[in-house]
Amino acid sequence: MVRLKRFFKRFYLAILLFFLYLPILMLMVYSFNGGKTMAKWTGFSLNWYVELFKDPVIMEALGVTLSIALLSSLIAVVVGTLAAIGINEYKKWPKTLTINLTYVPMMNADIVTGISLLLLFIFMRIPRGYGTLLIAHTAFNIPYVIFSVLPKLRQMDPNLYEAALDMGATPSYAVRKVLIPELMPGIMTGFIMAFTMSFDDFVISFFSTQGLVNNLSTYIYSMARVGINPKINALSTIMFVCIITLLIVTNVQANRHSKKQQKQQRI
Amino acid sequence: MKKKFFALPYIVWMILFTVMPLILVLVYAFFNTTPSGDVIFTTEYLASAFSPESLSVLWRSLGYALITTVLCLLIAYPAALLLSRLKPRTASILSLLFILPMWMNFLLRTYAWRALLDLNGPINQLLGLLGIPAQQMLYTEGAVIFGLVYNFLPFMLLPIYSVFTKMNTSYIEAAEDLGANKRQVLFRVILPLTRPGIITGITMVFMPAVSTFIISRLLGGAHYMMFGDLLENQFMLLKDWNTGSALALIMMILLIISMALMRKYDKDSTEGGTRLW
């Protein structure tokens, strides 16, 4: 019994992780497959990595995904940060109302958000394309920024900004030099979350453009029915490795940083 | 300039891209344009959204979502507990490992499961080596629920884990010192203390699972339609925006009900179910 318990403790997390990574492993392994399907292993080959960069459609889809993620989260950061600063000053009921409405895109089912945006674009006769994709992504990104910045505003001394104005700073100067630096950690968190959300999204992209703009996920959706293209496996492998490297680098840096601090404190 | 006005661009944005779309869903669900161009109120679409067929899909989706939520909770809770008992450094690395798969496109991961579960896929080949005949795993209800659990597990794990890390362990020690046995500690101390995390986890799994689309088609072979698939059908195949909107309305009402329920059980936490991780 005790042994079983110890076994369980030691391996439970490992087993879970194994299941989480099993399909990813499968994708990565088969990106090095010579053959075209995941049904048969025909031999090691780097062919798909070469082909990948020659495929204009995949490259364009990658470009759309990255540029939409970048643009929509940048817009979201600007609009969202300003909004948070403003909302923080609101009186009780307008504040509650705006905050609750801001929850809507976060809490609503993705499919409902996508559909309602599609209805709006049809109603306003906006042709569905890159523009509507950008609007849709910005729409679900702004709330993440607002809710990352608001807590930081609450922690802040409310008189700081007024003090800056009293000392003769222009509002824009006061915002740039006083408010923004204080809010920076929140803004950064918001940006990263927005970027991730946009990068990952499939459902809202699919419905708000009727699948007519190829970003990576809608492209995968339309192509994969014919059989997953190993080029996509290769691309995902590259991206995955990039993200892991990035995480390791930031982690190591953060560690060094905290160790340095500890040392300094000791001195 | 007053700080209040900073929110103005967002307020305009919100009215245009959050409020307007929701109003349009209501309009499409309840109003009909006659051939002569008159706009009239009708409950016809709501009625067809409540047809026996769509209700059967709704019950099925709610059932799957419930099973998924329970399974996620049962799997994630011990994992979060174990994770929080590790050295902080190992724990932070491991928790990162749990988030990482979400960076791989979820469609791709689901397609990979399809290859894995296939009749002559790797899992069945492995079983074959052990002398077990090939099992039909793909295109079953089990495969659909497996796919849902797989996709939503991290969303249950992370909020619970984050509550565990913030938990003051002195309560547990105090309970133990006062003579509580292990079961009492778990049910009387640990569970209540981690309730906010559990509730956040449930909100992040249950409703998204109900509205899932495509997983049931990919892993269930289109045998077990879920509510999201029904919505997709109305919008993409039948081009019936009115009935589709009425269905979306049902989804929104469900969301409001579940949020209200969660809030009732979540009085301790002021932020509702919205802290992500």
Added chain:
Amino acid sequence: MKKTLALVFAILLLAVSLVGCGGAGGEKTTIHLLNWGEYLEPTLIDQFQKENPDIIVKFTNTTSNEEMYTVCATEGTEIDIVVPSDYLVERFINEDLLAELDLNNIPNFKYVEEVSKTRTFDPESKYSIPYMMGTVGIVYNKTLVDEPVDSWDILWDEKYSGQILMYDSIRDSMMVALAKLGYDINSTNPEEIAKAGELLMQQKPLVYAYLTDEIRTSMIGGSVALAVDYSGAAVGAIQENSDLDYVVPKEGSNVWVDNLVVLKSSKNKEAAERFINFLCDPEVSKKNSEYIGYTTPNAEAMKMIDPELLENPAYPISSDVIDRCEYYKDLGDDLSLYNDVWMKLRTAG
């Protein structure tokens, strides 16, 4: 931390600008093609763009005529060229969504004229040009099915429970049931449609899965006995797995022709017509047909087609097959009868 973020930022910007650069430079017309998956030989777009440096072709895929209709009939679409089947062309014409083609811009039309005339929905090619043809039939694995396959009945044989794949499309599913019952595959009789629906319901427990493009891969895998599929997909499957065979059942089936049309809302009609003309070129059509497996309506291309392909049981459409097959017709308002039956089938557990 900050440095790393700045670095990531810089890399992202660089990547975006690099990828974005591809489309820059010069006054170019972009035409947007809405096509079926794996339905165009991939190098042909490059070839066309090289021959016509002022045009860029973008494409998106769909898997059903119904989805195609939705996307094209929604206001404000930026699609120029679509590849609808017969009955969808009819519906588009009825709803006035197509641009009239200028055949002077499509000199290669003469190669497809023969087939074009047989199309009851647009015999004069006012709006549409034939692209590819095919039939709906049964692909089966000879090692798993030892009896002769010549009837739709086998899809209801309990012996093959869990080994049958059905095509996930409204008209094709209904066609199979209607043909098995001996009814017109374009029936608008509510009783007949209801009966066909019941038949499909009875079949549901036997069906392994309802799929579309994935049927080809599943059949190649060799673990499934029978599938309803299009002839061109069957061609590819048979090429990769010689255990497979294809048959158009004796009760009759659907013979179809997919067509190139330009939407009325298109702002690039002339460029679109140039692309259509390119696809009607015999060399191009031959290459295309050999790659995707569907039968070319192009008389000149047919003369050059790889003889090995003509041996493939799914490629040539013989005259007796044509005799027992029919085009789908647009059902107008009666379509809702089909939709209702189909929704019942799909929503059932």
